[in-house]
Amino acid sequence: MKKIISFVLILVMLLAIAGCATPETTTQSPSPQQTTKPAEQTTKPAEQTTKPAEQTTEPAKPKTVAFVMIGLNNDFFQALKGAYEKGFQAAGWVTKFTSGEFNPQTQITAVENYIAEGVDVIIIWAVAPGPLDAVAKQAMDAGIKVIAFVQRLADFDAGMFADDRLLALDEVYLASKWVDETFPDAAEGSVPAALLTMDSTEVVKIQGQTIIDNLSKHNPKIKLVKVFDVTAESVEAGVSAAENIYTTNPEIQLYLTVNASPALGVNNYFTGVSSPVKNYEKLGIFTVNGGTELHGPIKASGKNEAPLRGTVLTGGIDATIADFLEIAEGVMDGRYSNRYENPAVNVFVNADTIDEYLETGAVTSLSREDFIKD
Amino acid sequence: MKTSRLKSVLSNLSLPILLAVLVLVFSLLNDRFFTQLNLTNILVQNFHIAVMSAAVLILMIIGGIDLSIGYQISVVAVIVGKAIKEEILPIWVALILGILVCVVLSLFNGYMSKVLRSHTMIVSLGTMAVFQGISYLISNSKTFNALPVDFMYIGQGRIGGWLPLNGIITLVVLLIIGYILHKTYIGRQMYAVGDNPEAARLAGLNVWPIKYAAYILAGILVGITAILLTARSGSADSTMGPDLTFTGITACVLGGVALKGGEGTLWKVIVAVFILGVLSNGMQLVGLGTYPQYIAKGLIMLVSIYLSNRDA
CATH class of the missing domain: 3.40.50.2300 (Response regulator)
Incomplete structure (x- = not known):
């Protein structure tokens, strides 16, 4: 009896799993030719072995x-x-x-x-x-x-x-553009910034170091005052990091991250129900890569309804x-x-370019050349 | 006589003393540590872990360890997140559904442990992979972000502008669990079953129904944890949860919960959760990164096991 019940339980779970599955999760997606001709493929083995000449006439x-x-x-x-x-x-x-x-x-x-x-x-x-x-x-x-x-x-x-270094450098450029637009008359070192990094992979290390080396050099208004090691590449880790950074450095106006999920976490902290900051005009978050979850906040940042303002995509x-x-x-x-x-050519997505990116899958109105200072 | 009594009191208070020492040390190392804002941070960053650790405690009391708890959290998070984000269900229905699903997952672990005649730790090694797969299938690896404010209020809301709602929920839940464990018949039966199942059976206790009750209780707690965590981060995805399991088990071991079952006190586990929380927060504030935190947590776990075995 127990065995039957366990079998039924497992079956129910498997059916539930199958019910949850969506077509996109399949690891193999046969081409149209394959899906339309399965019967022919399986019913002609004998012919294939006896008539090799005919095989050459079938589609490749x-x-x-x-x-x-x-x-x-x-x-x-x-x-x-x-x-x-x-x-x-x-x-x-x-x-x-x-x-x-x-x-x-x-x-x-x-x-x-x-x-x-x-x-x-x-x-x-x-x-x-x-x-x-x-x-x-x-x-x-x-x-x-x-x-x-x-x-x-x-x-x-x-x-x-x-180029991981270029990707991080482009993030610096994108953030720097926002700083110049938001704080046009700021004095040198007057825009405090934090970098959320993670020591997990070589890529992330390169990106983090590139930001550290270039942020103030590219835009002297910016001063990197905090480098914070996030505990995980997750939204929750970003929320906790933002809480802790805000405790020690509430003056920070620019957040840069090398992973999209913590960037979203920082955004969610500041746009959360009990956020200590309600006016996002002078708060910016930038990251690299990321998926559709960033589109909403980046769009909203155009009206200063969210501080997550941009990402650079590979x-x-x-x-x-x-x-x-x-x-x-x-x-x-x-x-x-x-x-x-x-x-690969990096793509700059911010409030100004997000519509172009969503419509065309590319951004031509903003490129690295626009950021290189004379 | 007096000396042994003093020893016993000190032994009982060792965790609060350790917590106080850590708070003092980090306050000296960083002037922002002992501020209202940071102390609130430590609390809100650990409420959901406290609820989850209560679930781990219950399972350890009956002699089990569930390694799949993190993935149960992830399943519930994506179910609730998806149901709310895509407006499939009203918020309150999604919350109840999430908790019910977690109860089923927890019971499944218990039932499999009985049928396979294997320790829950081994069973949950298998089910954690199953739950991970279910979670990714439901979420399709997507993040459900920008959840409704009404939902986020559960994890982020402050009553009167300062009292965290998730703190009140946690307090109420823990008081109920404390009452059940220490003041009710079923709670005492759980201790008896965990301490010596055979003796409990000979004493006339129905061992497995009591264990199932523990799994149901743990499932409810893990479901609540998932809801608190999702509401706090304002988003849900399949990566949430797994890294919490280790923290929950560490807190229980540090809190003196016996690995063999039948022993463990809720308040000590909760203090242990906040010891780990203070350690994590304090180390971050003084500039120590993630890896030193891992080392500290691991060492604490090892020292706790040593002390636990020495006392035994």
Whole structure:
């Protein structure tokens, strides 16, 4: 009896899980060709073995691209995944995704599995470059094309790279623009700033150090008075950090973060029910990357209804997909090989550009050139 | 005679003394530490942890440890967040649903522990992965932000402009739990079952119904924790919760809860929660980052286990 009840309980849970699932969460999304012809594929094995000549007349097998992502656990990654799926499937590719869960070992296992599966292209967004070098080489030796994304690998066919230092520098530029507009006559060092960083990865360290090195240098009005190590890459950690920083340094008017979730947490603290600050005119929060959860606050910041004023994204999503497709096709037909590199262009999203970004997936009205001072 | 009594009093008061010492040390190290604003911060940053630690305490009293509590929080957070944000349910219905779901998840752990004849810690190693998956499936890895003000008031509201509403909720919940554990028949039965299940059974107690009652109580508390946490941060996503489990278990061990079951006092656990809270806040204020905090928490856990075993 107990066994039956446990079986029923497990079944109910599994059904509940299935009920909760949405189509976007599938890791494999067959291309239109695949979904329309499953019956033919399964019912013709005999013909395939006896009539090899006829096989050549059938449509070419769709190419498969496997994305080994750094993670898939927030809006930003989900937005990227959705867009990659859409873009590649529209071009006739089969897409597969694995979340690296910020763990190199998980990524290595994923690449090994894709090698065994025999995919055509693996796009690797490595948590850290070193640990994946060997398995990437193994994939290339197996005839699979490897595209490195964001992080360089020891060897790859082609790559698209964001410069972490430039990303952080662009955040400094975006924040500095707001400071100049909000405090046009401020004296040197009169705009106190805080940096929320996290010592978790090399990328974050580089970004944090770049901000520390360049903030006051680029805009002498700004004085970095607090560097705060947040406990986790979460909204709650951002809320707690803002509470603690406000206790010791209530004068801070500019917050910069190297993760979007804590930035949202700082925003939520200041826009919360019991916020000590009600007027956000002279309060600004800036970050890098982030997903749809940032759009509302950034839009609201235009009317000073929220202090989260901007983010710098690693390439517009549409542009990135176009580049990815071009590179994936290129590595397959041999146009791109032997460590071909394609740099990503950062996108500046603030209250002035968010509508353009939401409509077009890119921002052309604001670029790095606009910030470089003569 | 007098010496042993003094020893016993000092032993009982060791946690409040440690808390006072920490407050004194950090007050000396940073002049902003002992301010009304910062002390309020410490309280509001730890109310939900206190409620969760009460759940951990109840499960430890009956001889279990639930490692999946963090992921239960994450499931409830995204259910409540999604239901409210997408206006699927009225706020109060979403809150009740969240707590009920958590009760089911907690009971599932208990039931599986019985059926599989395995310690809850091992069972919850499996269920934590299940709950994590459920949470991500429900949220689709999205963040539910900008939740309604009426909901956020639960976690951020101040009555009269200063008294935190989540503090009042926490106080009421803890008083009820304290009453149940220490003043009611079922509470005493939980201690008896945890201390020696076989002896409890021979004494005529129905062991498993008592354990189920503990799982239900823990489920309610974890559900309330998730609601307090979500309302406090004003957003819900699947990453919320997991990192709280370790803090809850550390607080219980520091609070003198026996790992073998049958022992543990609520007020000591609550004091332990605030010791960890003061440590975390104070270390941040004096400029020590996240990693030294991890080390401090881990060392406290080890020292507590040593002291607990030495006393035993």
